[in-house]
Each structure stands twice: as structure tokens, then as C-alpha cells.
Amino acid sequence: MDIRLATSTDANAIHLIMMDAYSEYRVVPGSSSALGETVDDIRDAIESGNEKALVGSVEGSTVACVRYSLKDGGVYFYRLAVRRGWQGMGFAKLLLFHLESLAKAEAQPKIWCKVRYSVPRNIYLYQSLGYVKSGEELVHKDKGVTLEVWTMSKSLSIGRSSHGVDVGP
Numbered sequence: 001m002d003i004r005l006a007t008s009t010d011a012n013a014i015h016l017i018m019m020d021a022y023s024e025y026r027v028v029p030g031s032s033s034a035l036g037e038t039v040d041d042i043r044d045a046i047e048s049g050n051e052k053a054l055v056g057s058v059e060g061s062t063v064a065c066v067r068y069s070l071k072d073g074g075v076y077f078y079r080l081a082v083r084r085g086w087q088g089m090g091f092a093k094l095l096l097f098h099l100e101s102l103a104k105a106e107a108q109p110k111i112w113c114k115v116r117y118s119v120p121r122n123i124y125l126y127q128s129l130g131y132v133k134s135g136e137e138l139v140h141k142d143k144g145v146t147l148e149v150w151t152m153s154k155s156l157s158i159g160r161s162s163h164g165v166d167v168g169p
Contacts (some may be wrong), residue, residue, distance in 0.1 A: 001091055003098045006053035006065065011043035013062040014053055014079075021081035034079055042067075054102075056095055064091040066099060074110035074153075075103040096129060104156050112153035126152040 006014060015037070022034045045051045045067075056064035063086040068077040077099060082091045103111050112134065115122045135151035 001056045001058050001064065001094050003054055003056045003095060006046065006055045008043045008046045010053065010055050010062070010065075011039050011046065013055065014042050014065045014067070015039045017055075017062065017065050017083055018079055018081045020083045021087075023084070034081075054095055054098060056091055058086070058091075064095055066095045068099060070106075070108065072112075073108075074112055074156075075099065075106075075108050077111065077113050080113070092125060093129065100154070100156060104158060107158050108156060109158065110153055110155050112151055114149050115152055117148040117150055123150065123152070126154075130154050 018034050018037070026035060042053075046053060051067050051069045053065055053067045055062050064082040066077050066080040068075055070076075077096075080092055080095065082089075100111055112131075113126070115126065117123070117136070131152040131154045133150050134153040137149050137151075139147045139149050141147060
């Protein structure tokens with residue numbers, strides 16, 4: 001998979017990937033707020049600099065994405081998504097490895113996300129990559145739905161020489 005930093009011109013592709021990947025949540029009480037986002041929302045966020053995104057392509061088709069921002073002393077990522085026909089092939093892990101490398105290059109000490117406790121496959125994915133539960137909260141959605149949401153985080157080691165000078169990722 002080829003991974004690159006997205007531009008605002010990728011907003012439509014990012015939106016399509018998200019709608020496909022998150023479509024399973026349409027019928028779940030407290031469905032994901034990702035399903036309410038528009039192409040313009042994504043384009044505006046990237047153009048404003050409030051967020052960045054990575055996109056992953058296979059043979060010219062964009063099949064995966066992750067959005068992120070610098071927040072609370074680290075890299076906060078969200079909307080990790082892989083088209084349904086491409087799931088289970090390791091593309092989410094590849095995106096996260098790439099994002100972790102970017103975070104280290106920017107000397108960010110941690111990377112983190114929020115995940116629904118009710119979706120154990122996502123928790124297992126993050127745990128398999130060294131993420132640990134670092135918090136939890138209850139999120140109140142429409143129609144009286146309450147979701148348990150975990151914060152999953154990972155400390156990133158930034159290389160240091162014997163003199164305490166950064167030597168890179």
C-alpha cells in the first residue's frame with residue numbers, strides 16, 4: 001500500500017472510504033458521528049490546518065485513511081477507516097505504523113485515539129500494536145443511548161543520544 005499525506009482534494013475519497021467503512025454502524029443505536037460528516041466538512045478541516053490525514057492506495061485505488069491532529073501533547077487520531085472489501089489485510093496497521101513514524105519525527109511523545117468499548121475488534125487491533133487503555137468515559141448520544149468509550153494510547157520513544165539530543169525516529 002502506498003501511503004501519503006492527504007490534501008483537501010482528497011476530501012471526497014476520504015469521505016467515500018469513511019461512509020463505506022462506517023456503514024455497519026448505520027443501524028446501531030448511537031451510530032457513529034462519522035456518518036454525518038460531509039465532504040465539505042473534511043475539506044474545510046484539512047484546508048484550515050485543524051487536521052491532517054493520511055490516505056493509503058493500492059494499485060491507484062484509495063482504500064484507507066486516517067485523520068489526525070496534534071492535541072494534548074501528542075497525536076490524536078480518529079476516523080481510521082478501510083473500505084470493507086479491503087479490511088483484514090493489514091492496511092489499518094500500516095496506516096498506524098506510518099502515523100507513529102510521523103509522530104516520532106515531530107518529537108511527539110504519545111499517540112492516542114478513542115474507541116467504543118462495544119467494538120472489541122478495534123480494541124484488539126490497538127492492543128496488538130501496543131496501545132493501552134488510558135481512560136474511559138460515557139458518551140450520551142441521541143435517543144437516550146449511552147456508549148462506553150475508551151481512550152487507547154501508546155507512548156512513543158523519541159531517540160536520544162548520550163547527550164540528550166534528539167537523533168530522530
